Amino acid sequence: MTEGRVRVVLVDDHRMFRSGVRAELGSAVDIVGEAEDAQSAISVIAQTRPDVVLLDVHLPGGGGRAVLAALVGELPDVRFLALSVSDAPEDVISVIRGGARGYVTKSITGPELAAAVRRVAEGDAVFSPRLAGFVLDAFAATTDVATVDEDLDRLSQREREVLRLIARGYTYKEVGKALFISVKTVETHVSAVLRKLQLSNRHELTRWATSRRLV
Amino acid sequence: MTSTVPPPATAEVAGGVQRLYRRRDGRLLAGVARGLAQHLGVDTIAVRVLFVVLAAFGGAGVLAYILFWVFAPLDRSGADRPMDRQRDVTTLLALGSLAVGTLLLLRALGLGFDLGLALPLLAVAAGVVILWRQADDDARVRWRQVTGTERWSGAARAFGGGALILLGAGAILVGPADLDGTWGGLVAALVVTMGLALISGPWWMRMARDLAAERNARIREQERAEVAAHVHDSVLHTLTLIQRHVDDPRVVSQLARAQERELRGWLYRPRADASVTAAMERVAADVEDAHAVTIEVVVVGDCPLDDRLAAVRDATREALVNAAKYAGDSAITVYAEVAPGHVTVFIRDRGPGFDMAAVPADRLGLRQSVVGRMARHGGSAVVRSVAGEGTEVQLEMPRDVRSSS
Known part of the structure; x- marks a missing residue:
């Protein structure tokens, strides 16, 4: 998927924002379609089959979740990167669990966004510092209940270290340097965390998200 | 009938x-x-x-x-x-x-x-x-x-x-x-x-x-009056300021960001700096407003703010001001983690960085207001800086579980 430019569909209900992203991403990616609500997003994505969908969390017609629910099973090759101004953990966790491969805030810079799109296109996960913080908070080390699936419900020490550095604002490269591991290994850890986040049905996760609703 | x-x-x-x-x-x-x-x-x-x-x-x-x-x-x-x-x-x-x-x-x-x-x-x-x-x-x-x-x-x-x-x-x-x-x-x-x-x-x-x-x-009337007063003092005021600065996108976005944060805070958060999370976000907001920078705050865990943690808050503020002065346009990240035994805060910028040894001993704000303050309250602070990669300040304060005065 690395050959050529990454094909991207942009889904956001604000035209201003879409044109802003278009300008910022510039020649880094190939924007093949745009949509402004859940319904049109589903049809545009099904038609164009992009590599990556930049998906706003809050959309008319059911939000990003509706798009994910309709397409994640249907089009396994299309990857979703959630993009939002919303800082509410509930929203963030719900799009990740809906199938998005990452979450970045709209304040992200152009080059960073381009890098994130490329990373998602390659099948890796993209964690902003905020998402890393949410995950650390949700998978707090203190809970030690006998859960159904231990592996899915707990972060390894290494994953915790990686997330902590990401939360501190380190790039993947810097994380690798700080922990004396390769960038590839960092990506592997982050993807593992994403998988846990999506598959764990640990009730703490839901409870945590709802208890933090008012942010 | x-x-x-x-x-x-x-x-x-x-x-x-x-x-x-x-x-x-x-x-x-x-x-x-x-x-x-x-x-x-x-x-x-x-x-x-x-x-x-x-x-x-x-x-x-x-x-x-x-x-x-x-x-x-x-x-x-x-x-x-x-x-x-x-x-x-x-x-x-x-x-x-x-x-x-x-x-x-x-x-x-x-x-x-x-x-x-x-x-x-x-x-x-x-x-x-x-x-x-x-x-x-x-x-x-x-x-x-x-x-x-x-x-x-x-x-x-x-x-x-x-x-x-x-x-x-x-x-x-x-x-x-x-x-x-x-x-x-x-x-x-x-x-x-x-x-x-x-x-x-x-x-x-x-x-x-x-x-x-x-x-x-x-x-009901009292509630309404309070909301009206708040909207007037904050939102309308900001909108006026934005109209006056239409030509300067930097000022406009700064105003909008400050207002958004303030409104969110007013709507959803406890009013005082009662917790570490609230304190960190307040401090970051203040520095953002004063220095026109963007600060991303991530807090994991939370606990009430006591005297020692108030010192951590003040040290964080100093470190942020320092970062805002020297880091230029780049983003600044604050990461605070409340663990059962201690609270750790990292303040990271992506500015030019500096050589600690090259800074004269009498001319380092960080040394006095951050390192010194943390030490006085029983904590510690470490400053790491690499030329070209930015600076990271690490603050650590043990938590006194019993006293929370």
């Missing part, structure tokens, strides 16, 4: 539950049956028949009716049709059945059809009905313009009702009540008290209801 098509149920909802209102339109007595029918979505006649049938069982229907009358408020939005002759007749009919029900109730209570007692009691009952019904209409007078004649007839009815009650009470006193016995004085006092309570009852009820309504209105 007046069987009109029931108007759509009132949309007035209190606390998510629709309240039971008595209906003015198409009522016979107090609108209890009509209101109940509306509330339950059944036919009015059915409810009325039910009341009458229940009245035969020891007067239970009458008791229920009276209780509903007292406790269900009258719906003020109902259509207000002028009284006509025919309705007066049906009203009399209703009054009559109420009276019969009352007599049945009396018999059930073992008082029997002693005419000497029954008639005065009937008079009292009639007076009560007239008086309380009038009280409903009095309440209406304050909501609607009512013509003078209607007002006069209202006053006359109230007077008549009161007189009937007094008459009945008097008749009981001079008639069947045995005032010479040991209990004579007590019975007399009881009868007089009851009479007065019945006469003044509607006004007491109304006063209590009005008081509650007024208090609710006042609370």
Whole structure:
């Protein structure tokens, strides 16, 4: 998927924002379609089959979740990167669990966004510092209940270290340097965390998200 | 019987539950049956028949009716049709059945059809009905313009009702009540008290209801005023400033960001710096506003802010100011982690960085205000900086679990 430019569909209900992203991403990616609500997003994505969908969390017609629910099973090759101004953990966790491969805030810079799109296109996960913080908070080390699936419900020490550095604002490269591991290994850890986040049905996760609703 | 098509149920909802209102339109007595029918979505006649049938069982229907009358408020939005002759007749009919029900109730209570007692009691009952019904209409007078004649007839009815009650009470006193016995004085006092309570009852009820309504209105008004004041002070102010700075996108986005944060904070967060999360976000917000930088704050875990953690907050502020001064346009990240035994904060910028050793000992704000402050409160601070990669300040403070002064 690395050959050529990454094909991207942009889904956001604000035209201003879409044109802003278009300008910022510039020649880094190939924007093949745009949509402004859940319904049109589903049809545009099904038609164009992009590599990556930049998906706003809050959309008319059911939000990003509706798009994910309709397409994640249907089009396994299309990857979703959630993009939002919303800082509410509930929203963030719900799009990740809906199938998005990452979450970045709209304040992200152009080059960073381009890098994130490329990373998602390659099948890796993209964690902003905020998402890393949410995950650390949700998978707090203190809970030690006998859960159904231990592996899915707990972060390894290494994953915790990686997330902590990401939360501190380190790039993947810097994380690798700080922990004396390769960038590839960092990506592997982050993807593992994403998988846990999506598959764990640990009730703490839901409870945590709802208890933090008012942010 | 007046069987009109029931108007759509009132949309007035209190606390998510629709309240039971008595209906003015198409009522016979107090609108209890009509209101109940509306509330339950059944036919009015059915409810009325039910009341009458229940009245035969020891007067239970009458008791229920009276209780509903007292406790269900009258719906003020109902259509207000002028009284006509025919309705007066049906009203009399209703009054009559109420009276019969009352007599049945009396018999059930073992008082029997002693005419000497029954008639005065009937008079009292009639007076009560007239008086309380009038009280409903009095309440209406304050909501609607009512013509003078209607007002006069209202006053006359109230007077008549009161007189009937007094008459009945008097008749009981001079008639069947045995005032010479040991209990004579007590019975007399009881009868007089009851009479007065019945006469003044509607006004007491109304006063209590009005008081509650007024208090609710006042609370609502206060809330509204507070919101209005806040919106005025913050949002409108910011909008004005934005209009003035349309040419400078940097200022506009700074203003918008500050306002968004402030509004979110006002809507959703506790007001004081009660917790580590709130304190960190406040500090970051202050520095963002003062230095036009972007600071991303991530906090994991939370705990109340004590003296030591307040020192951490102040050290964070200094580190952020420092980063804002030297890091230029790049993003600054704050990461705070509340662990069971300690609190750790990282402040990272992507500025040019510097060589710690090359900075003169007397000229380092970080050394005094950050490292020194942390040390004084029992914590520690480490500054890492690599030229070209930015600077990271790490603060660590052990948590004193017991004292939280």
